[in-house]
Amino acid sequence: MVRRDQAIKHFIPHPYYQLDAIIAHQGSEIRARWQPSDACAKWQDEQGRVLSRSLADNVANRITGQPATVTDAERQQRKQAAPLPYNLSALQIDASKRFGFSAQKALDVCQQLYERHKIITYPRSDCRYLPKGHFAEASKVLAAIKKGCQTLIQACDNADPKRKGKAWNDAKVGAHHAIIPTAKAAPASLSGDEAKIYQLVARQYVMQFYPPAEYAEGKLVFDIAGGCFIAKGKVLTQAGWRALLPSTQTADSDATPLPLMEKGEQAQCERGDIKDCMTEPPAAFTESSLLQAMTGIGRYVQNKALKEILRETDGLGTEATRAGIIELLVKRGLLNRQGKTLHATASGTGLIDALPDSATYPDMTADWERQLQDMADRQCAYHPFMQALTDKVAGLIDSVKTSPPPASLQGLPAAPAKTFKRKTRRTSTRRKGAAKSTGKTATQ
Numbered sequence: 001m002v003r004r005d006q007a008i009k010h011f012i013p014h015p016y017y018q019l020d021a022i023i024a025h026q027g028s029e030i031r032a033r034w035q036p037s038d039a040c041a042k043w044q045d046e047q048g049r050v051l052s053r054s055l056a057d058n059v060a061n062r063i064t065g066q067p068a069t070v071t072d073a074e075r076q077q078r079k080q081a082a083p084l085p086y087n088l089s090a091l092q093i094d095a096s097k098r099f100g101f102s103a104q105k106a107l108d109v110c111q112q113l114y115e116r117h118k119i120i121t122y123p124r125s126d127c128r129y130l131p132k133g134h135f136a137e138a139s140k141v142l143a144a145i146k147k148g149c150q151t152l153i154q155a156c157d158n159a160d161p162k163r164k165g166k167a168w169n170d171a172k173v174g175a176h177h178a179i180i181p182t183a184k185a186a187p188a189s190l191s192g193d194e195a196k197i198y199q200l201v202a203r204q205y206v207m208q209f210y211p212p213a214e215y216a217e218g219k220l221v222f223d224i225a226g227g228c229f230i231a232k233g234k235v236l237t238q239a240g241w242r243a244l245l246p247s248t249q250t251a252d253s254d255a256t257p258l259p260l261m262e263k264g265e266q267a268q269c270e271r272g273d274i275k276d277c278m279t280e281p282p283a284a285f286t287e288s289s290l291l292q293a294m295t296g297i298g299r300y301v302q303n304k305a306l307k308e309i310l311r312e313t314d315g316l317g318t319e320a321t322r323a324g325i326i327e328l329l330v331k332r333g334l335l336n337r338q339g340k341t342l343h344a345t346a347s348g349t350g351l352i353d354a355l356p357d358s359a360t361y362p363d364m365t366a367d368w369e370r371q372l373q374d375m376a377d378r379q380c381a382y383h384p385f386m387q388a389l390t391d392k393v394a395g396l397i398d399s400v401k402t403s404p405p406p407a408s409l410q411g412l413p414a415a416p417a418k419t420f421k422r423k424t425r426r427t428s429t430r431r432k433g434a435a436k437s438t439g440k441t442a443t444q
Contacts, residue, residue, distance in 0.1 A: 001285060001290070001335060001342065001343070001344045001348065002344040002348060002349050002352040002353075002360075003352075004282060004284065004285055005284070005343055005344050005349070006349075007281065007282050008281045008282060008284060011281035011282075013278050013279050013280065013281075014045075014051070014278070014279050015051070015053075015276065015277065015278055015279075016045065016049035016050055016051050016277050016278075016279060017049075017050045017051075017052070017053055017055075017056040017274055017275065017276060017277065018033065018034075018049075018050070018274070018275040018277055019033075019034040019050070019056045019059055019060055019272055019273070019274050019275075020032060020033055020034070020229075020272070020273045020275070021034065021063055021068065021222065021224055021229045021269050021271075021272055021273075022269070022270045022271050022272070022273055023068045023222065023224075023229075023231075023267050023268065023269050023270070024267060024268050024269075024270050025259055025261070025267045026259065028259065029270075030220065030231050030258065030259065030267070031231060031273075032068075032220065032222050032224075032229035032230055032231035033229060033230055033231070034059060034227060034228070034229055034272075035227075035228040035229065035230055036048070036050060037227075037228070040055065043055050049277075049279075053274075053276075056272075056274050057274065059227060059272065060271070060272025060273075060274055061272070062225045062227070063224045063225050063227060063229075063269045063272050064269065064270070064271050064272055065268070065269065065270075066224050066225045066268075066269050067224070067266050067267070067268060067269070068222040068223070068224045068229070068266065068267045068268065068269045069222060069223045069224075069264070069265075069266050070220055070221065070222060070261050070262065070263050070264060070265045070266070070267075071221045071222065071223050071228075071263065072219070072220070072221035072263060073218075073219070073220055073221075073261055073262055073263050073265075074217075074218065074219040074220075075216070075217070075218050075260070076216075076217050076218075077214060077215070077216055077217075077237070078214070078215045078217055079212040079213070079214050079215075080212055080213045080214075080215065080240075080242075081165060081166060081212045081241075082165060082167075082207040082208055082210055082212070082240070082241035083204065083207065083241075084128035084129065084166070084167050084178065085128055085129075085130065085167055085178035085179065085180050085201075085204050085205055085208065086128065086178060086179045086180075086200070086201060086204050087125050087126050087127055087128045087178060087179065087319060088107065088110070088123055088124055088125060088126065088179065088319035088320070089126070089291055089294075089295050089319055089322065090128065091106060091110070091123075091179060091197070091200060091201065092106040092107065092287075092288075092291055092322075092323065093288040093291050093292060094200055094288075095196070095197060095200060096286065096287040096288035096291070097288045098196075098200070099193075099196050100287075100340060101193075101197075101287070102287050102323070102326070102327075102337075103287055103291055103322060103323035103326055103327075104323040104324070104326070104327045105193070106197065106323070107123065107124075107323045109193050109194055109196075109197045110123035110179070110197060111123060112194055113194055113197060113198055113201075117184075117186065117187060117190070117194070118182060118184055119144075119148070119181060119182055119184050119185070119186050119187075119198060120179055120180065120181055120182060120198065120201050121176075121177065121178075121179055121180055121181075121182060122176045122179070123179055124176070124319050124320040125176035125177065125178060125179055125319060126174070126176075126318065126319040127172070127173055127174050127176055127177055127178055128167075128178045129167055129168070129169045129172040129173050129177060129178055130167050130168050130169075130173065130177050130178055130180065131168070131170050131173050131177055132168045132169070132170050134168070134177065135164055135168050137183060138161040138209065139161045140183040141180065141181055141182065141183050141205065142156050142159055142161055142206065142209070143156075143183075144181060144182065144183050144184055144185040144186075145181055145185075145202045145205070145206060147185040148185035148186030148187070148198075149186060149195075149198065149199055149202050151199060152199065152202055152203060152206060155203070155206050155243075155244050156206060158210075158243075159206050159209035159210060160209050160210070161209055163208070163209045163210070163211070165208050165209075167208050179201055180201065180204075180205045181198070181201055181202045181205055186198050203244055206244060207241040207244055210240050210241035210243070210244065211238070211240040211241070212238075212240050212241070213236060213238060213239060213240040213241060213242040214236070214237045214238035214240065215234055215235065215236055215237060216233075216234070216235050216237050216257055217232075217233070217234045218232070218233045218234075218257060218258035219231070219232050219233075219258075220232075220258055220261055222267075222269075224269050231258060232258070233256065233257045233258035234257075235256070235257040284341040284342070284343065285341060285342045285343075286340050286341055286342065287326070287340075287342065290326065290342055291322060294315050294316040294317055294322050294325075295315045295322075296315060297315040297316045297362045297365070298315070298362075298366075300361070300362055301361070301362050301363050301366055302361055302363055303363045303366070306363055306366035306367060306370070307366070316362060316365065326342075329348070333345055333347050333348075334347055334348035334351065335348055346412055346413065347412050347413070349408070350406075350408040350409045350412055351408075351409070353406065353408035354406035354408050354409050356396070359396070371385050372385075
């Protein structure tokens with residue numbers, strides 16, 4: 001969080017330019033993006049963006065009115081299976097995106113649906129698969145969803161309870177399976193927040209009984225005046241499970257497909273179209289993007305050899321603890337919420353600046369994961385691991401004792417004073433009963 005805020009604070013924008021060739025074809029236009037050659041590398045940044053307006057202008061002038069020859073043409077139909085049922089992190093991420101729920105709020109609502117209403121399964125699961133034996137209950141669960149969720153009645157009617165997708169996989173089910181509705185219908189007394197979370201869980205389950213979404217994808221590579229230009233198109237041809245998504249998430253169904261062209265075919269480049277762009281800073285963390293970062297923490301590891309380890313594990317925290325980690329940091333004044341975004345406070349920034357890098361990058365977590373796995377595989381002993389860890393912590397504490405307070409921790413605002421409620425002494429029921437039996441008061 002601190003590093004993301006610092007990257008935003010110190011970000012310096014710079015202009016760059018995108019050049020598209022506008023190609024006429026049978027009364028319509030094809031927009032193909034210029035792919036600079038290696039000779040243009042000195043005018044590009046590390047992401048390959050063109051930084052020279054004069055270079056873009058020169059290429060645009062050269063291609064205007066020139067023939068555009070197809071050097072490669074690709075067409076394919078692609079199917080996209082329904083997303084798997086939720087685990088807790090995936091549910092928290094969607095609840096944050098759709099409703100602005102914090103991770104803790106989503107978990108609290110899930111607990112109510114599970115413990116009080118008993119209409120969803122165990123919510124703290126890290127698994128997104130279901131046991132094959134559960135498939136026999138599909139019709140009952142769909143009937144319960146239809147009865148308890150008005151918005152999904154038609155979706156349930158169109159579902160095929162005989163369709164068995166990749167979600168049913170015994171080999172990938174651990175102690176708990178994915179979060180799904182139970183065969184008990186949701187009561188009408190659900191609160192607004194409970195209804196929202198239940199609908200997310202139920203809709204994700206219903207999707208498992210829909211066919212894949214199908215896309216027509218195309219790619220055309222053009223040679224124009226010696227330059228390479230690529231046009232790509234993707235259009236949704238069969239909605240499948242995507243028919244259950246809110247309309248805001250199905251915008252790609254309106255995309256325009258590429259025309260059918262063959263290799264060697266020629267068209268005319270009418271002009272070059274240059275777009276003036278400006279680089280943007282990384283986005284501030286939201287509750288959902290922070291959860292995604294915690295589950296995909298491998299991308300933040302510095303040591304490349306350790307990256308793969310955290311890709312194969314659960315990341316920072318577990319399904320049951322990530323919400324608590326975020327809330328604890330907020331409670332301690334190290335993070336704060338500003339609208340939909342999360343930011344480090346001055347105290348949080350000061351703390352990270354004062355700590356050694358080894359304590360603030362996930363490399364240490366990855367290294368521990370590797371050694372713990374070695375212990376499980378009987379390739380590493382427990383005591384050397386703990387001794388090295390104890391020595392390291394002792395060294396850190398000694399350095400703090402002998403060093404002056406870090407500058408980053410000086411001048412920070414005082415933490416708010418905590419208030420404590422005075423505990424009142426209660427007389428036990430047993431003592432009261434004894435007092436009554438003797439005809440005396442409890443205080444006597």
